[in-house]
Structure formats: C-alpha cells, structure tokens
Amino acid sequence: MNGFAALIFALVAVSLVTGNPVKKCEKHGELMADDTDCSCFWECSFGVPIRLYCQEGLEYNPEKEYCDYPQAGGCHAEGGAPGVPDGSSNSNSRQKPTCPSDSATHLHQYPNPEDCHSFYKCSDKGVPVLIQCPAGLEYDAFAQVCDYPEQAQCVVQK
Structure with a gap:
C-alpha cells in the first residue's frame, strides 16, 4: 500500500509543479x-x-x-x-502566419521564422498561437514536432 500512496503523491506533485489549471x-x-x-x-x-x-x-x-x-x-x-x-513591442518583428479556414478540423503548424525554439499552431478558431518548445529543443517543420537541434535542422530567416 505504501507504493500506491507514493505514486498518488508523485502524481499530485507533478500536477502542481507543471501548473495544470484548476479547471x-x-x-x-x-x-x-x-x-x-x-x-x-x-x-x-x-x-x-x-x-x-x-x-x-x-x-x-x-x-x-x-x-x-x-x-x-x-x-x-x-x-x-x-x-x-x-x-513597446518590436516593430521589426515579422507577422504571424495566416491560418486556413479549416483550422477547426485540421491541424496547422508553422515554424517561427525568427526563433527555432518556438512555432505557431492554429487554434480551432483560426488564430495563430505562438508555442514554445521545451528547453533545449527546436521546432522541426518537416516532422511538426519539437526535437533535438541536430534532428530539427532549424534555420532562422533573417
């Protein structure tokens, strides 16, 4: 029974650390x-x-x-x-991508041309949302996932 209690405690601790919403x-x-x-x-x-x-x-x-x-x-x-x-935002920053009208039913993701550590995902409302990759990972536009830099082969546009 002690192992089960430890597992429950660990799951609760992880949810508190990751900041999951109360809802x-x-x-x-x-x-x-x-x-x-x-x-x-x-x-x-x-x-x-x-x-x-x-x-x-x-x-x-x-x-x-x-x-x-x-x-x-x-x-x-x-x-x-x-x-x-x-x-006070940077006026030189590029515009966000335009999401297609079928974003409610299809997944659309786009690389961030200014930062390899993030990408844009279209919400079901057709709004591009900037998403940060976990620390140490970069966005792989081909696989559409965050991956190790040597796998992602991301290039920032200048």
Missing part, C-alpha cells in the same frame, strides 16, 4: 484562461491541458478565445501580465 480539461480543443498569468492560456488536447503562450505584449482574451491587446483582453489573473508595456 477540468474535458472537451478536446477547449480553451481556458490561466488564473495566474495573463500572457498564457490552456488548450485541452484529448483530456490533457497544454499551456500555450500569447505573443509578446498580448494577453489571452477568454471571451474571444484568442490573444488580444491588453486593453481589450479582459484579463483577471491574480499575477497580472508579465508582458511588455503597450506600444
């Missing part, structure tokens, strides 16, 4: 606001909550279900937004 993740594709950080939100992927991040300077808008300007986002997180102040 249940029941419907695939459902989007949920983060209760502590306005610059991110959660997407349910087959019962598993996945933390997604808005582009720098934007906040998740739970009413519209996409990342929006802070003044329109309606964020009510306890921690506020750690993003940049209004109007």
Whole structure:
C-alpha cells in the first residue's frame, strides 16, 4: 500500500509543479484562461491541458478565445501580465502566419521564422498561437514536432 500512496503523491506533485489549471480539461480543443498569468492560456488536447503562450505584449482574451491587446483582453489573473508595456513591442518583428479556414478540423503548424525554439499552431478558431518548445529543443517543420537541434535542422530567416 505504501507504493500506491507514493505514486498518488508523485502524481499530485507533478500536477502542481507543471501548473495544470484548476479547471477540468474535458472537451478536446477547449480553451481556458490561466488564473495566474495573463500572457498564457490552456488548450485541452484529448483530456490533457497544454499551456500555450500569447505573443509578446498580448494577453489571452477568454471571451474571444484568442490573444488580444491588453486593453481589450479582459484579463483577471491574480499575477497580472508579465508582458511588455503597450506600444513597446518590436516593430521589426515579422507577422504571424495566416491560418486556413479549416483550422477547426485540421491541424496547422508553422515554424517561427525568427526563433527555432518556438512555432505557431492554429487554434480551432483560426488564430495563430505562438508555442514554445521545451528547453533545449527546436521546432522541426518537416516532422511538426519539437526535437533535438541536430534532428530539427532549424534555420532562422533573417
């Protein structure tokens, strides 16, 4: 019985460390606001909550279900937004990709031309969302996964 109790404790500890949302993740594709950080939100992927991040300077808008300007986002997180102040984003940054109209039924992912450690995934609402790869990994545009740099062979466009 001690092994079972240790397993339950470990699972609870992992869920607390990873910062899973308090809300249940029941419907695939459902989007949920983060209760502590306005610059991110959660997407349910087959019962598993996945933390997604808005582009720098934007906040998740739970009413519209996409990342929006802070003044329109309606964020009510306890921690506020750690993003940049209004109007201070980099004006040289490239535009996000345009998501096709079938994004609700098909998966669309695009490499970030400015950063190998992230990529864009189209939400089911047709909005491109910037997603960070785990530490040490880069986005592989061919396989459409984050992988080791030598496998991903990512090249940043200049």
